[in-house]
Amino acid sequence: MAEFAEMSKEELEQAKEAADNEYEELKSRNLSLDMSRGKPAPSQVDHANGMLKEMTEYHTKAGMDVRNYGVLDGIPEMKELFSELLDINADNLIVGGNASLNLMFDAMMRLFVFGAMGEKPWGQLEKVKFLCPSPGYDRHFTICETLGVEMIPVPMTKEGPDMDVVEELSGSDESIKGIWCVPKYSNPQGICYSDKTVDRLASMKTAANDFRIFWDNAYGVHPVFEDVKVKNILDACEEAGTKNRAYYFFSTSKITFPGAGVSLIASSHENIKEIKKIMGAQTIGYDKVNQLRHVQFFKNAEGLRAHMQVLAGCMKPKFETVLKYLEKELTGTGLAVWEEPKGGYFVSVDVYPGCAKEVVRLAKEAGVVLTGAGATYPYKKDPKDSNLRIAPTYPTVEELEQAMELFCVCVKKAGIQKLLEQTDL
Amino acid sequence: MAEFAEMSKEELEQAKEAADNEYEELKSRNLSLDMSRGKPAPSQVDHANGMLKEMTEYHTKAGMDVRNYGVLDGIPEMKELFSELLDINADNLIVGGNASLNLMFDAMMRLFVFGAMGEKPWGQLEKVKFLCPSPGYDRHFTICETLGVEMIPVPMTKEGPDMDVVEELSGSDESIKGIWCVPKYSNPQGICYSDKTVDRLASMKTAANDFRIFWDNAYGVHPVFEDVKVKNILDACEEAGTKNRAYYFFSTSKITFPGAGVSLIASSHENIKEIKKIMGAQTIGYDKVNQLRHVQFFKNAEGLRAHMQVLAGCMKPKFETVLKYLEKELTGTGLAVWEEPKGGYFVSVDVYPGCAKEVVRLAKEAGVVLTGAGATYPYKKDPKDSNLRIAPTYPTVEELEQAMELFCVCVKKAGIQKLLEQTDL
CATH class of the missing domain: 3.90.1150.10 (Aspartate Aminotransferase, domain 1)
Structure with missing residues (x-):
């Protein structure tokens, strides 16, 4: 033509x-x-309708009744499944409620009210800015807009966000507090971050001590034509000596039922400890019945x-x-x-x-x-x-x-x- | 003896x-x-084990597939059930996730970050204090302690909190921003607030414009010996011309499964609008599968x-x-x-x-x-x-x-x- x-x-x-x-x-x-x-x-x-079958066993392997109170960070078998699936140590993850978006919003709210690792709460700062690789996911941007976080668009390349721009900006402006990333099959372009991009995100110098990568691995196990391997940001940060930099999010929304799945936040031990301290005031625990349903339906990571x-x-x-x-x-x-x-x-x-x-x-x-x-x-x-x-x-x-x-x-x-x-x- | x-x-x-x-x-x-x-x-x-039966219908009456995305404030039939049960207009309530504690914490976080009705966010104030009728519920107090809210104990009487003390304090100190209430079969005393107490809470003068009653009706339908009628705080506030004063919380934690129930926040139209605006950034919606399970199990308020x-x-x-x-x-x-x-x-x-x-x-x-x-x-x-x-x-x-x-x-x-x-x- x-x-x-x-x-x-x-x-x-x-x-x-x-x-x-x-x-x-x-x-x-x-x-x-x-x-x-x-x-x-x-x-x-429909392929997840097995989740709707009668539940005849409502105890975990260890004998806990999932119909009753207890467990802030998820039942052990759900943590194991996620751990195996995403190659994250079970101690570094918390199983959340029905949506990872909720965990992202709550993470941002915690940063606004409590701050991170002794740094000033973001709600007390004159200005908070976030890097937004664009095109990107509208609901990430809505969280920022709702909180009055100034969004700075960053162009996308075939390997992820333009890292020259990201490094330049985050290295020079301490009001830039973080970046949104959908590292695998990005929304909307379907771009997979290269190892080099992941490593540069982990190792770059940031002007803000409490710079946070919001790593929304929404499509982490969602291949259509080819299962691309993307480097785990938590590993990359560990290697780079920036282990508190990244919050890793995931959910089964597009695996079982959107809005009735199970979500996850993972990070360094220190971050997880900090999160749990506040989360323990927010909830006694998330829905364990639904967690066990997921485990019973998939059996293990291979099943998923x-x-x-x-x-x-x-x-x-x-x-x-x-x-x-x-x-x-x-x-x-x-x-x-x-x-x-x-x-x-x-x-x-x-x-x-x-x-x-x-x-x-x-x-x-x-x-x-x-x-x-x-x-x-x-x-x-x-x-x-x-x-x-x-x-x-x-x-x-x-x-x-x-x-x-x-x-x-x-x-x-x-x-x-x-x-x-x-x-x- | x-x-x-x-x-x-x-x-x-x-x-x-x-x-x-x-x-x-x-x-x-x-x-x-x-x-x-x-x-x-x-x-x-065990009496709620019907909730674990196979779910063969996963559409609402109006034809919505609860297995998929959609609806921020709850499926219509769950809202109707709650509305009938608690005598709250369905438009004045939002169905939440698995726990009302989470809704209370989130409400407090919104007040800290966004404030209410144009008033200064509480996170930007020197001092925020809450009235705490005591003895009371430890998890309410933990929310305050976590957020650095200074707690002022208020003695309990046979009719609820000592209202002379409550009126005196909330009327004279504008840093007192609210009060925790468990109005029916209070935790731990089992005291039921008298109509007079409810009316005084609704009509008292408060030094803070954004004074909020956290009305945790945790045991609203939980009689053991006698079903006591407690006046609805939302009605009382409406009558008193203080309609934005109260947030009403409820859940099915001690009705179906603790930790896998369905929760609720209710308030004035203005408050609900304000909440939804922020909640719409936090989540696409709460677990509708679990909502429909509840409706299918109870049929209606009478069943519950x-x-x-x-x-x-x-x-x-x-x-x-x-x-x-x-x-x-x-x-x-x-x-x-x-x-x-x-x-x-x-x-x-x-x-x-x-x-x-x-x-x-x-x-x-x-x-x-x-x-x-x-x-x-x-x-x-x-x-x-x-x-x-x-x-x-x-x-x-x-x-x-x-x-x-x-x-x-x-x-x-x-x-x-x-x-x-x-x-x-």
Whole structure:
């Protein structure tokens, strides 16, 4: 296909007419599809229905009745399972409630109220800033925005956040207190951090003593095409002598049931001790019945990995559909570039600058809801109005075919329109 | 029985010998019992085992799949059930996670970081104080202590906290920001607040604009002998024109499974709006699978009340055993006074001043663990070293018989010892 930017005005006008016609035809199909959130399809969630079976044993191996009070940091078998799965020492992790987002928010609140390791609580500082590799996860940014944390976008590279920028900023400004990271199959680009990136994050000099890496390994065991190995940040920090730098988060939200899974925070011994002291005032303990259900369902880490292979099988045709349409309809047009993720939940597409909002509007008008343009940037402000996040997991393949056909037409229609406007200038 | 304080030294020494002998005999039985926490017995928890049955319907009435993301404030049927049970408008409540303690801690953290209704965040104030009706619940006090909130003990009366003291203090000191209340079958005394107390709490003038009542209705539907009606603080505040004053907490911890129940926070529309804004950054939503399990198990508020009658049946013989021993062994001795609760989880006993710690030590030495002396007071400091909390729910009646026999002997032994010391002075 020809680069649209190379076309004459007449050619563009012809192309516009073709795209307009296609769009109107698709609109007349009265679609009603939602690709806005990283939400598994019901058919995918069905694979965890074993979790809903009758529970006949409600004691742990050690004889604890999970139906009653006790245990702040999780039942031993759940800790073991996570430990094996993520290669984290069981003593370095706390099993949390139904969502890791909650653990992240609570970690931030603790830093605001209590501070870390004797440093001043962040709530008493004039200014707190966070590095936000972008595009990134909107709910991370919402936590910062809610707390008044100034967000500094950092560009992404194929190996993770641009570490030259990260090092420069965190090394020179002590009000920069941390960074958000989704190290594996990042949201939305599906990028996996290289070992070098992980090591640089662990070993870089930071102006703030209490700089914290919020390591959201949300897709840590979620391959679709290939299981990429990402270096464990806790190991990297241990090696670099910065062992209190990272908080590691994980959950089974996209493994068993979103909103009814089990979450985890892991860190150094000192950090875990500090967290437990405060967490012990917050709760007697998280839901152990649900923890034991998870253990009974998976048996062990191997069982969980096997389950993820089944889920990968559900997702693969969906990712293939998205990529097939992008390639077929947009390759060489100069109107879009995209990542080809090896796992995770999203496909990130950069449309022609200034067109993302218009693409979302057009798609919505024709019955397909996309994640809002800008959502992947701090303050919902994509400086180029270009990045879009496609969440292909919820619709069926048949629905996705229609949605992607429409998506590509919208990208063309908006892009051509923009090029025509620019021609007129 | 004779008042020990009236006895001669010789009589006391005789009584001491008798108590010592009894104690040694009981000690030789090698008991191993725990009455330290308000923990239901396994046989009591068994009554909720229907919650562990296979879940075959995982959609709400409105068709929402509870296995997937969505809904911040709870599924409609859980809100309805709570609404009917507690006579709170469904719009004024949020269904939380597995524990109301967590909701209380989070509410306090929000006040520290964000403040309430435009007032200065408490974390930015020189001093924050809370009124703590005492004896009270140790975990409330732990939240305050963890946050550096200065606790001011307020005496309890038969109608709740001494309202003359509460009004005087909260009306004159603007650093007093709130009060902890367990209004029904209070922990540990089992006192039920009178309507007048509730109305005075709602209508009193407070020096702080953002004074907050933490209304922990933990035993709201937990009668043992009689279901006492306590006035709803939200209604009282509405009537008094102080609708943003109270946060109302509740949970099913002592209804279904402790640590795997469903919790609730309720308040005015304005407060709920303020809470949701921040909570929406903290979580996508709490565990809806567990909410639907609760609804399926109880059907409705009536079903839950019927369940609580069954549990009352479990608890009644235990409370009777405790009271029987106290009456038989300690009436008229002048060595102990106690409450006769109509419901809840505890029996509160005031032993001879200066003896509570010694009673706990003696009981422990003979194999019975009691709640630590002082635990029912802020900073674990009972000024009279007198109050003890008996938690009779976990042991069987047979075990309780032995534990109470020992308890009464310990009270006598410690009391007589103290009287002898005082005689010597």
